[in-house]
Amino acid sequence: MAVFTFLGPEGTFTEAALLKVPGAREARRLPATNVNAALDAVRAGEADAAMVPIENSVEGGVTATLDAISTGPELRIVREEVIPITFVLVARPGTRVADVRRISTHGHAWAQCRGWASAHAPDAVHLAASSTAAGALALLEDAAKPGDAAICAPIVAEEHPELEVLATDIGDNPGAVTRFILVSRPAALPARTGADKTTVAVPLPEDRPGALMEILEQFAARGVNLSRIESRPTGQYLGHYFFSIDVDGHAHDARVADALGGLHRISPEIRFLGSYPRADGARPVVKSHVTDDAFAAARGWVDGILGGTGVG
Numbered sequence: 001m002a003v004f005t006f007l008g009p010e011g012t013f014t015e016a017a018l019l020k021v022p023g024a025r026e027a028r029r030l031p032a033t034n035v036n037a038a039l040d041a042v043r044a045g046e047a048d049a050a051m052v053p054i055e056n057s058v059e060g061g062v063t064a065t066l067d068a069i070s071t072g073p074e075l076r077i078v079r080e081e082v083i084p085i086t087f088v089l090v091a092r093p094g095t096r097v098a099d100v101r102r103i104s105t106h107g108h109a110w111a112q113c114r115g116w117a118s119a120h121a122p123d124a125v126h127l128a129a130s131s132t133a134a135g136a137l138a139l140l141e142d143a144a145k146p147g148d149a150a151i152c153a154p155i156v157a158e159e160h161p162e163l164e165v166l167a168t169d170i171g172d173n174p175g176a177v178t179r180f181i182l183v184s185r186p187a188a189l190p191a192r193t194g195a196d197k198t199t200v201a202v203p204l205p206e207d208r209p210g211a212l213m214e215i216l217e218q219f220a221a222r223g224v225n226l227s228r229i230e231s232r233p234t235g236q237y238l239g240h241y242f243f244s245i246d247v248d249g250h251a252h253d254a255r256v257a258d259a260l261g262g263l264h265r266i267s268p269e270i271r272f273l274g275s276y277p278r279a280d281g282a283r284p285v286v287k288s289h290v291t292d293d294a295f296a297a298a299r300g301w302v303d304g305i306l307g308g309t310g311v312g
């Protein structure tokens with residue numbers, strides 16, 4: 001039976017994303033204390049796959065995830081889930097919003113509730129927690145003080161009646177969604193569906209004016225759309241970056257494979273992070289000159305020239 005790990009404990013949004021994966025409800029699920037621990041459990045073979053957050057429609061990329069999957073022993077993204085996010089403020093019974101002085105939660109949750117907090121609990125400071133559920137469960141420990149509260153998913157309050165809900169739906173952006181990825185050790189690619197995404201991490205070559213433009217040209221010239229691009233420091237020294245990029249398409253699409261080859265010539269340390277089905281099922285518009293048939297016809301034409309002249 002498959003073993004899944006996820007950013008825990010129980011009650012995180014990441015767990016909700018994992019539970020959408022077919023078979024995950026029946027499988028063994030191991031909560032991890034942070035993204036790195038979840039990914040390392042997969043690398044070590046203690047889990048077959050890890051669900052971790054990768055980006056949020058309000059706060060952007062989850063840098064811990066972008067960095068951890070782009071370095072160290074190789075991993076592959078095999079699936080994505082996008083889930084709507086709503087937040088509640090919880091505390092020990094008897095606490096009033098006006099009494100709240102410390103709000104413990106994950107950084108991405110705080111970023112999405114900052115406006116609500118400054119309007120309703122202006123004296124409260126944020127205490128970073130490894131996840132929303134971890135912040136909420138800490139309220140039940142002896143070390144919790146009067147004035148402590150947490151921002152978490154409604155399910156945590158439902159599962160823990162010892163916590164009181166002080167306010168519901170406190171996110172500043174209605175409609176906020178978070179995207180999660182299921183990550184496994186490198187194996188056969190998930191089959192092409194026609195509505196796929198491919199993720200790569202491309203170190204920017206140094207001392208090469210126009211290198212970013214050259215990277216982008218690889219996609220533009222082959223009609224490949226990008227759905228996310230962000231730069232991250234490699235951590236090696238100041239000024240050294242890689243680009244974390246999602247493209248519309250599968251490595252088995254000729255236009256994507258050709259673009260990947262072009263990227264490798266520019267940045268040989270490129271890391272392929274997977275091709276997997278898009279959560280929304282949206283199929284990209286593929287112009288007629290970059291279809292698989294167009295690439296095959298072009299290849300056949302070149303092969304014909306080479307065969308005809310006896311070159312190569």
Ligand SMILES: O=C(O)C(=O)Cc1ccccc1
Nearest residue numbers: 012013014106108109131132
């Ligand atoms: O802490 C959680 O519950 C998570 O799963 C990470 C997260 C935090 C805030 C918004 C979306 C995901």
